[in-house]
Amino acid sequence: MESNKILSMESRAPALKVRDWVRGEPLASFQPGKLYILEFCGTSCDGCERAMLNLIELQESYKDSGVEVVAVAAHERAASAEEVRSKLVAWLAQFPELNFPVGIDDTGAMDTLWMEPSFSIVIPRVFVIDRDGSIAFIGHPDKLHDVLPHLLDGTWRTSAQAKATESERIAGDEPKARKHELNKPIRDKFCAAWEIGDWKTALAAVEEGIALDPNDPDWRESHVVLLHHGMRDMETCLAVLWQFVREAIDRGDERWLFKAMIQVTDPEIGCRSLPSAERFAMGEVLSEHILALDLAQCNL
Structure with missing residues:
Protein backbone atom coordinates (compact mmCIF):
# COMPACT_ATOMS: atom_id res chain seq x y z
CA MET A 1 0.00 0.00 0.00
CA SER A 159 -7.64 -10.19 25.30
CA ALA A 160 -5.78 -12.90 23.40
CA GLN A 161 -8.87 -13.33 21.22
CA ALA A 162 -8.73 -9.71 20.06
CA LYS A 163 -5.06 -9.94 19.13
CA ALA A 164 -5.59 -13.23 17.32
CA THR A 165 -8.63 -11.85 15.47
CA GLU A 166 -6.70 -8.79 14.32
CA SER A 167 -3.65 -10.80 13.24
CA GLU A 168 -5.87 -13.14 11.26
CA ARG A 169 -7.66 -10.21 9.63
CA ILE A 170 -4.44 -8.55 8.50
CA ALA A 171 -2.97 -11.83 7.26
CA GLY A 172 -6.07 -12.35 5.11
CA ASP A 173 -6.70 -8.77 4.00
CA GLU A 174 -3.22 -7.48 3.24
CA PRO A 175 -2.46 -9.75 0.25
CA LYS A 176 -5.92 -9.04 -1.19
CA ALA A 177 -5.43 -5.30 -0.76
CA ARG A 178 -2.04 -5.35 -2.47
CA LYS A 179 -3.47 -7.34 -5.35
CA HIS A 180 -6.39 -4.91 -5.53
CA GLU A 181 -3.92 -2.04 -5.80
CA LEU A 182 -2.19 -3.73 -8.76
CA ASN A 183 -5.56 -4.38 -10.40
CA LYS A 184 -6.86 -0.83 -9.99
CA PRO A 185 -5.18 0.84 -13.00
CA ILE A 186 -6.29 -2.05 -15.21
CA ARG A 187 -9.83 -1.86 -13.87
CA ASP A 188 -9.82 1.93 -14.42
CA LYS A 189 -8.68 1.38 -18.02
CA PHE A 190 -11.46 -1.16 -18.54
CA CYS A 191 -14.14 1.14 -17.10
CA ALA A 192 -12.98 4.13 -19.14
CA ALA A 193 -12.99 2.06 -22.34
CA TRP A 194 -16.42 0.66 -21.54
CA GLU A 195 -17.86 4.17 -21.09
CA ILE A 196 -16.89 5.17 -24.65
CA GLY A 197 -17.51 1.79 -26.28
CA ASP A 198 -13.84 1.14 -27.05
CA TRP A 199 -14.24 -2.63 -26.98
CA LYS A 200 -10.74 -3.40 -28.25
CA THR A 201 -9.14 -1.54 -25.32
CA ALA A 202 -11.67 -3.01 -22.88
CA LEU A 203 -10.88 -6.54 -24.06
CA ALA A 204 -7.13 -5.89 -23.76
CA ALA A 205 -7.69 -4.70 -20.16
CA VAL A 206 -9.69 -7.83 -19.31
CA GLU A 207 -6.99 -10.07 -20.75
CA GLU A 208 -4.36 -8.14 -18.79
CA GLY A 209 -6.39 -8.53 -15.60
CA ILE A 210 -6.81 -12.29 -16.08
CA ALA A 211 -3.09 -12.68 -16.72
CA LEU A 212 -2.26 -10.66 -13.59
CA ASP A 213 -4.65 -12.58 -11.35
CA PRO A 214 -5.99 -15.84 -12.85
CA ASN A 215 -7.57 -16.72 -9.49
CA ASP A 216 -9.88 -13.70 -9.49
CA PRO A 217 -13.40 -14.52 -10.75
CA ASP A 218 -14.20 -10.82 -11.18
CA TRP A 219 -12.07 -10.59 -14.33
CA ARG A 220 -13.66 -13.75 -15.78
CA GLU A 221 -17.06 -12.22 -15.06
CA SER A 222 -16.00 -8.96 -16.73
CA HIS A 223 -14.89 -10.94 -19.80
CA VAL A 224 -18.35 -12.52 -20.12
CA VAL A 225 -20.14 -9.21 -19.54
CA LEU A 226 -17.98 -7.44 -22.14
CA LEU A 227 -18.62 -10.08 -24.81
CA HIS A 228 -22.38 -10.19 -24.14
CA HIS A 229 -23.41 -6.63 -23.27
CA GLY A 230 -20.63 -4.70 -25.00
CA MET A 231 -19.19 -6.47 -28.01
CA ARG A 232 -22.36 -8.53 -28.65
CA ASP A 233 -20.19 -11.46 -29.73
CA MET A 234 -22.53 -14.28 -28.69
CA GLU A 235 -20.50 -17.11 -30.19
CA THR A 236 -17.36 -16.20 -28.24
CA CYS A 237 -19.43 -15.31 -25.17
CA LEU A 238 -20.97 -18.79 -25.11
CA ALA A 239 -17.56 -20.45 -25.23
CA VAL A 240 -16.11 -18.15 -22.57
CA LEU A 241 -19.10 -18.61 -20.26
CA TRP A 242 -18.84 -22.40 -20.53
CA GLN A 243 -15.15 -22.09 -19.66
CA PHE A 244 -16.08 -19.93 -16.65
CA VAL A 245 -18.67 -22.51 -15.52
CA ARG A 246 -16.29 -25.45 -15.87
CA GLU A 247 -13.50 -23.69 -14.01
CA ALA A 248 -15.88 -22.67 -11.21
CA ILE A 249 -16.91 -26.31 -10.85
CA ASP A 250 -13.30 -27.53 -10.92
CA ARG A 251 -12.32 -25.04 -8.25
CA GLY A 252 -15.38 -25.68 -6.09
CA ASP A 253 -15.05 -22.09 -4.86
CA GLU A 254 -18.19 -20.35 -3.62
CA ARG A 255 -17.45 -16.99 -5.27
CA TRP A 256 -16.64 -18.58 -8.61
CA LEU A 257 -19.77 -20.74 -8.53
CA PHE A 258 -22.17 -17.96 -7.61
CA LYS A 259 -20.68 -15.42 -10.04
CA ALA A 260 -20.93 -17.97 -12.86
CA MET A 261 -24.52 -18.73 -11.86
CA ILE A 262 -25.45 -15.03 -11.96
CA GLN A 263 -24.19 -14.78 -15.55
CA VAL A 264 -26.15 -17.87 -16.48
CA THR A 265 -29.48 -16.99 -14.82
CA ASP A 266 -29.84 -13.29 -13.96
CA PRO A 267 -32.30 -11.63 -16.39
CA GLU A 268 -30.74 -8.18 -15.99
CA ILE A 269 -26.97 -8.57 -15.75
CA GLY A 270 -26.68 -12.14 -17.03
CA CYS A 271 -26.31 -13.52 -20.55
CA ARG A 272 -29.99 -13.50 -21.46
CA SER A 273 -29.31 -13.42 -25.21
CA LEU A 274 -27.52 -16.78 -25.24
CA PRO A 275 -29.54 -19.87 -26.23
CA SER A 276 -31.83 -20.90 -23.38
CA ALA A 277 -30.93 -24.59 -23.77
CA GLU A 278 -27.26 -23.81 -23.24
CA ARG A 279 -28.00 -21.62 -20.22
CA PHE A 280 -30.27 -24.29 -18.75
CA ALA A 281 -27.51 -26.90 -19.11
CA MET A 282 -25.01 -24.61 -17.38
CA GLY A 283 -27.47 -23.77 -14.63
CA GLU A 284 -28.17 -27.45 -14.02
CA VAL A 285 -24.53 -28.41 -13.46
CA LEU A 286 -23.84 -25.30 -11.40
CA SER A 287 -26.88 -25.94 -9.20
CA GLU A 288 -25.67 -29.44 -8.38
CA HIS A 289 -22.31 -28.15 -7.19
CA ILE A 290 -23.75 -25.16 -5.31
CA LEU A 291 -26.21 -27.47 -3.54
CA ALA A 292 -23.41 -29.86 -2.65
CA LEU A 293 -21.36 -26.94 -1.31
CA ASP A 294 -24.27 -25.72 0.84
CA LEU A 295 -24.93 -29.20 2.21
CA ALA A 296 -21.26 -29.65 3.07
CA GLN A 297 -21.29 -26.35 4.98
CA CYS A 298 -24.45 -27.41 6.87
CA ASN A 299 -22.73 -30.59 7.99
CA LEU A 300 -19.65 -28.82 9.37
Whole structure:
Protein backbone atom coordinates (compact mmCIF):
# COMPACT_ATOMS: atom_id res chain seq x y z
CA MET A 1 0.00 0.00 0.00
CA GLU A 2 1.08 3.55 -0.61
CA SER A 3 0.13 4.71 2.87
CA ASN A 4 3.01 4.82 5.33
CA LYS A 5 0.69 4.26 8.26
CA ILE A 6 -1.18 1.03 8.78
CA LEU A 7 -4.54 1.34 10.51
CA SER A 8 -5.18 -1.51 12.93
CA MET A 9 -6.36 -2.22 16.47
CA GLU A 10 -4.86 0.33 18.91
CA SER A 11 -4.30 2.92 16.14
CA ARG A 12 -5.72 6.36 16.79
CA ALA A 13 -8.96 6.85 14.87
CA PRO A 14 -8.53 9.06 11.79
CA ALA A 15 -10.74 12.06 11.17
CA LEU A 16 -14.25 11.89 9.74
CA LYS A 17 -14.21 13.51 6.29
CA VAL A 18 -17.83 13.30 5.18
CA ARG A 19 -18.92 15.58 2.34
CA ASP A 20 -22.65 15.47 3.04
CA TRP A 21 -25.01 14.01 5.63
CA VAL A 22 -28.26 12.64 4.25
CA ARG A 23 -29.90 11.22 7.38
CA GLY A 24 -29.63 11.98 11.09
CA GLU A 25 -27.58 14.55 12.96
CA PRO A 26 -24.20 15.30 11.35
CA LEU A 27 -21.19 14.03 13.30
CA ALA A 28 -18.13 16.26 13.06
CA SER A 29 -15.79 14.19 15.21
CA PHE A 30 -15.64 11.32 17.69
CA GLN A 31 -16.29 12.45 21.25
CA PRO A 32 -14.33 11.02 24.20
CA GLY A 33 -16.29 8.68 26.43
CA LYS A 34 -18.47 7.27 23.66
CA LEU A 35 -18.01 4.06 21.69
CA TYR A 36 -18.62 4.53 17.96
CA ILE A 37 -19.38 1.95 15.29
CA LEU A 38 -18.44 3.36 11.89
CA GLU A 39 -19.82 1.36 8.98
CA PHE A 40 -18.82 1.69 5.34
CA CYS A 41 -21.89 0.78 3.30
CA GLY A 42 -23.16 1.08 -0.25
CA THR A 43 -26.33 0.89 -2.33
CA SER A 44 -25.09 -1.94 -4.55
CA CYS A 45 -23.13 -3.96 -2.00
CA ASP A 46 -23.98 -7.57 -1.27
CA GLY A 47 -24.80 -7.84 2.41
CA CYS A 48 -25.19 -4.12 3.12
CA GLU A 49 -28.97 -4.34 3.58
CA ARG A 50 -28.59 -7.02 6.24
CA ALA A 51 -25.74 -5.10 7.85
CA MET A 52 -27.85 -1.94 8.10
CA LEU A 53 -30.70 -3.87 9.72
CA ASN A 54 -28.29 -5.43 12.22
CA LEU A 55 -26.83 -2.04 13.07
CA ILE A 56 -30.30 -0.54 13.57
CA GLU A 57 -30.95 -3.33 16.06
CA LEU A 58 -27.59 -2.82 17.80
CA GLN A 59 -28.11 0.93 18.09
CA GLU A 60 -31.50 0.37 19.71
CA SER A 61 -30.15 -2.28 22.10
CA TYR A 62 -27.09 -0.31 23.20
CA LYS A 63 -28.31 3.30 22.97
CA ASP A 64 -28.10 3.67 26.77
CA SER A 65 -24.54 2.30 26.91
CA GLY A 66 -22.84 5.17 25.11
CA VAL A 67 -22.79 3.41 21.73
CA GLU A 68 -23.30 5.48 18.59
CA VAL A 69 -23.54 4.01 15.10
CA VAL A 70 -22.65 6.06 12.05
CA ALA A 71 -22.57 4.94 8.41
CA VAL A 72 -20.77 6.37 5.40
CA ALA A 73 -21.31 5.55 1.74
CA ALA A 74 -17.91 6.14 0.19
CA HIS A 75 -18.14 4.06 -2.99
CA GLU A 76 -21.18 5.42 -4.82
CA ARG A 77 -20.82 6.15 -8.52
CA ALA A 78 -23.02 8.57 -10.47
CA ALA A 79 -22.69 11.39 -12.97
CA SER A 80 -23.03 14.11 -10.35
CA ALA A 81 -22.92 14.65 -6.59
CA GLU A 82 -26.68 15.24 -6.59
CA GLU A 83 -27.28 11.92 -8.32
CA VAL A 84 -25.11 10.20 -5.74
CA ARG A 85 -27.17 11.77 -2.99
CA SER A 86 -30.49 10.85 -4.62
CA LYS A 87 -29.37 7.28 -5.12
CA LEU A 88 -28.41 6.91 -1.45
CA VAL A 89 -31.59 8.60 -0.18
CA ALA A 90 -33.71 6.22 -2.27
CA TRP A 91 -31.81 3.20 -0.91
CA LEU A 92 -32.18 4.36 2.69
CA ALA A 93 -35.95 4.63 2.27
CA GLN A 94 -36.17 0.87 2.82
CA PHE A 95 -35.05 1.39 6.43
CA PRO A 96 -37.91 3.29 8.09
CA GLU A 97 -36.50 2.50 11.55
CA LEU A 98 -33.08 3.98 10.74
CA ASN A 99 -31.75 5.42 14.00
CA PHE A 100 -28.24 6.65 13.20
CA PRO A 101 -26.65 9.24 10.89
CA VAL A 102 -25.63 8.34 7.33
CA GLY A 103 -23.25 10.39 5.23
CA ILE A 104 -21.69 10.44 1.78
CA ASP A 105 -18.08 10.86 0.83
CA ASP A 106 -17.41 10.75 -2.89
CA THR A 107 -14.10 12.63 -2.62
CA GLY A 108 -11.98 9.58 -1.74
CA ALA A 109 -10.98 11.04 1.63
CA MET A 110 -12.60 8.32 3.75
CA ASP A 111 -11.07 5.59 1.64
CA THR A 112 -7.64 7.20 2.00
CA LEU A 113 -7.98 7.67 5.76
CA TRP A 114 -9.78 4.44 6.71
CA MET A 115 -10.20 1.72 4.11
CA GLU A 116 -6.84 1.73 2.37
CA PRO A 117 -4.57 1.91 5.47
CA SER A 118 -6.50 -0.99 7.07
CA PHE A 119 -6.23 -3.18 3.93
CA SER A 120 -10.03 -3.02 3.58
CA ILE A 121 -11.34 -3.47 0.05
CA VAL A 122 -14.87 -4.82 0.54
CA ILE A 123 -18.02 -3.48 2.18
CA PRO A 124 -19.86 -3.71 4.50
CA ARG A 125 -16.95 -2.94 6.81
CA VAL A 126 -17.06 -1.66 10.39
CA PHE A 127 -14.53 0.14 12.52
CA VAL A 128 -15.18 0.36 16.26
CA ILE A 129 -13.72 3.46 17.91
CA ASP A 130 -13.30 2.99 21.65
CA ARG A 131 -14.00 5.60 24.31
CA ASP A 132 -10.38 6.79 24.27
CA GLY A 133 -10.38 7.40 20.51
CA SER A 134 -8.48 4.23 19.61
CA ILE A 135 -9.49 1.64 17.04
CA ALA A 136 -10.79 -1.41 18.91
CA PHE A 137 -12.09 -3.60 16.09
CA ILE A 138 -12.06 -3.78 12.29
CA GLY A 139 -14.13 -6.35 10.44
CA HIS A 140 -17.51 -7.51 9.22
CA PRO A 141 -20.64 -6.21 10.99
CA ASP A 142 -21.81 -9.78 11.66
CA LYS A 143 -19.08 -10.18 14.26
CA LEU A 144 -20.24 -7.22 16.36
CA HIS A 145 -22.83 -9.20 18.32
CA ASP A 146 -20.06 -11.33 19.81
CA VAL A 147 -17.44 -8.60 20.20
CA LEU A 148 -19.50 -5.65 21.45
CA PRO A 149 -20.19 -6.92 25.01
CA HIS A 150 -16.44 -7.38 25.57
CA LEU A 151 -15.76 -3.93 24.12
CA LEU A 152 -18.26 -2.38 26.48
CA ASP A 153 -16.83 -4.02 29.59
CA GLY A 154 -13.29 -3.04 28.58
CA THR A 155 -11.90 -6.58 28.24
CA TRP A 156 -11.68 -6.90 24.46
CA ARG A 157 -8.55 -4.96 23.51
CA THR A 158 -6.33 -6.72 26.09
CA SER A 159 -7.64 -10.19 25.30
CA ALA A 160 -5.78 -12.90 23.40
CA GLN A 161 -8.87 -13.33 21.22
CA ALA A 162 -8.73 -9.71 20.06
CA LYS A 163 -5.06 -9.94 19.13
CA ALA A 164 -5.59 -13.23 17.32
CA THR A 165 -8.63 -11.85 15.47
CA GLU A 166 -6.70 -8.79 14.32
CA SER A 167 -3.65 -10.80 13.24
CA GLU A 168 -5.87 -13.14 11.26
CA ARG A 169 -7.66 -10.21 9.63
CA ILE A 170 -4.44 -8.55 8.50
CA ALA A 171 -2.97 -11.83 7.26
CA GLY A 172 -6.07 -12.35 5.11
CA ASP A 173 -6.70 -8.77 4.00
CA GLU A 174 -3.22 -7.48 3.24
CA PRO A 175 -2.46 -9.75 0.25
CA LYS A 176 -5.92 -9.04 -1.19
CA ALA A 177 -5.43 -5.30 -0.76
CA ARG A 178 -2.04 -5.35 -2.47
CA LYS A 179 -3.47 -7.34 -5.35
CA HIS A 180 -6.39 -4.91 -5.53
CA GLU A 181 -3.92 -2.04 -5.80
CA LEU A 182 -2.19 -3.73 -8.76
CA ASN A 183 -5.56 -4.38 -10.40
CA LYS A 184 -6.86 -0.83 -9.99
CA PRO A 185 -5.18 0.84 -13.00
CA ILE A 186 -6.29 -2.05 -15.21
CA ARG A 187 -9.83 -1.86 -13.87
CA ASP A 188 -9.82 1.93 -14.42
CA LYS A 189 -8.68 1.38 -18.02
CA PHE A 190 -11.46 -1.16 -18.54
CA CYS A 191 -14.14 1.14 -17.10
CA ALA A 192 -12.98 4.13 -19.14
CA ALA A 193 -12.99 2.06 -22.34
CA TRP A 194 -16.42 0.66 -21.54
CA GLU A 195 -17.86 4.17 -21.09
CA ILE A 196 -16.89 5.17 -24.65
CA GLY A 197 -17.51 1.79 -26.28
CA ASP A 198 -13.84 1.14 -27.05
CA TRP A 199 -14.24 -2.63 -26.98
CA LYS A 200 -10.74 -3.40 -28.25
CA THR A 201 -9.14 -1.54 -25.32
CA ALA A 202 -11.67 -3.01 -22.88
CA LEU A 203 -10.88 -6.54 -24.06
CA ALA A 204 -7.13 -5.89 -23.76
CA ALA A 205 -7.69 -4.70 -20.16
CA VAL A 206 -9.69 -7.83 -19.31
CA GLU A 207 -6.99 -10.07 -20.75
CA GLU A 208 -4.36 -8.14 -18.79
CA GLY A 209 -6.39 -8.53 -15.60
CA ILE A 210 -6.81 -12.29 -16.08
CA ALA A 211 -3.09 -12.68 -16.72
CA LEU A 212 -2.26 -10.66 -13.59
CA ASP A 213 -4.65 -12.58 -11.35
CA PRO A 214 -5.99 -15.84 -12.85
CA ASN A 215 -7.57 -16.72 -9.49
CA ASP A 216 -9.88 -13.70 -9.49
CA PRO A 217 -13.40 -14.52 -10.75
CA ASP A 218 -14.20 -10.82 -11.18
CA TRP A 219 -12.07 -10.59 -14.33
CA ARG A 220 -13.66 -13.75 -15.78
CA GLU A 221 -17.06 -12.22 -15.06
CA SER A 222 -16.00 -8.96 -16.73
CA HIS A 223 -14.89 -10.94 -19.80
CA VAL A 224 -18.35 -12.52 -20.12
CA VAL A 225 -20.14 -9.21 -19.54
CA LEU A 226 -17.98 -7.44 -22.14
CA LEU A 227 -18.62 -10.08 -24.81
CA HIS A 228 -22.38 -10.19 -24.14
CA HIS A 229 -23.41 -6.63 -23.27
CA GLY A 230 -20.63 -4.70 -25.00
CA MET A 231 -19.19 -6.47 -28.01
CA ARG A 232 -22.36 -8.53 -28.65
CA ASP A 233 -20.19 -11.46 -29.73
CA MET A 234 -22.53 -14.28 -28.69
CA GLU A 235 -20.50 -17.11 -30.19
CA THR A 236 -17.36 -16.20 -28.24
CA CYS A 237 -19.43 -15.31 -25.17
CA LEU A 238 -20.97 -18.79 -25.11
CA ALA A 239 -17.56 -20.45 -25.23
CA VAL A 240 -16.11 -18.15 -22.57
CA LEU A 241 -19.10 -18.61 -20.26
CA TRP A 242 -18.84 -22.40 -20.53
CA GLN A 243 -15.15 -22.09 -19.66
CA PHE A 244 -16.08 -19.93 -16.65
CA VAL A 245 -18.67 -22.51 -15.52
CA ARG A 246 -16.29 -25.45 -15.87
CA GLU A 247 -13.50 -23.69 -14.01
CA ALA A 248 -15.88 -22.67 -11.21
CA ILE A 249 -16.91 -26.31 -10.85
CA ASP A 250 -13.30 -27.53 -10.92
CA ARG A 251 -12.32 -25.04 -8.25
CA GLY A 252 -15.38 -25.68 -6.09
CA ASP A 253 -15.05 -22.09 -4.86
CA GLU A 254 -18.19 -20.35 -3.62
CA ARG A 255 -17.45 -16.99 -5.27
CA TRP A 256 -16.64 -18.58 -8.61
CA LEU A 257 -19.77 -20.74 -8.53
CA PHE A 258 -22.17 -17.96 -7.61
CA LYS A 259 -20.68 -15.42 -10.04
CA ALA A 260 -20.93 -17.97 -12.86
CA MET A 261 -24.52 -18.73 -11.86
CA ILE A 262 -25.45 -15.03 -11.96
CA GLN A 263 -24.19 -14.78 -15.55
CA VAL A 264 -26.15 -17.87 -16.48
CA THR A 265 -29.48 -16.99 -14.82
CA ASP A 266 -29.84 -13.29 -13.96
CA PRO A 267 -32.30 -11.63 -16.39
CA GLU A 268 -30.74 -8.18 -15.99
CA ILE A 269 -26.97 -8.57 -15.75
CA GLY A 270 -26.68 -12.14 -17.03
CA CYS A 271 -26.31 -13.52 -20.55
CA ARG A 272 -29.99 -13.50 -21.46
CA SER A 273 -29.31 -13.42 -25.21
CA LEU A 274 -27.52 -16.78 -25.24
CA PRO A 275 -29.54 -19.87 -26.23
CA SER A 276 -31.83 -20.90 -23.38
CA ALA A 277 -30.93 -24.59 -23.77
CA GLU A 278 -27.26 -23.81 -23.24
CA ARG A 279 -28.00 -21.62 -20.22
CA PHE A 280 -30.27 -24.29 -18.75
CA ALA A 281 -27.51 -26.90 -19.11
CA MET A 282 -25.01 -24.61 -17.38
CA GLY A 283 -27.47 -23.77 -14.63
CA GLU A 284 -28.17 -27.45 -14.02
CA VAL A 285 -24.53 -28.41 -13.46
CA LEU A 286 -23.84 -25.30 -11.40
CA SER A 287 -26.88 -25.94 -9.20
CA GLU A 288 -25.67 -29.44 -8.38
CA HIS A 289 -22.31 -28.15 -7.19
CA ILE A 290 -23.75 -25.16 -5.31
CA LEU A 291 -26.21 -27.47 -3.54
CA ALA A 292 -23.41 -29.86 -2.65
CA LEU A 293 -21.36 -26.94 -1.31
CA ASP A 294 -24.27 -25.72 0.84
CA LEU A 295 -24.93 -29.20 2.21
CA ALA A 296 -21.26 -29.65 3.07
CA GLN A 297 -21.29 -26.35 4.98
CA CYS A 298 -24.45 -27.41 6.87
CA ASN A 299 -22.73 -30.59 7.99
CA LEU A 300 -19.65 -28.82 9.37
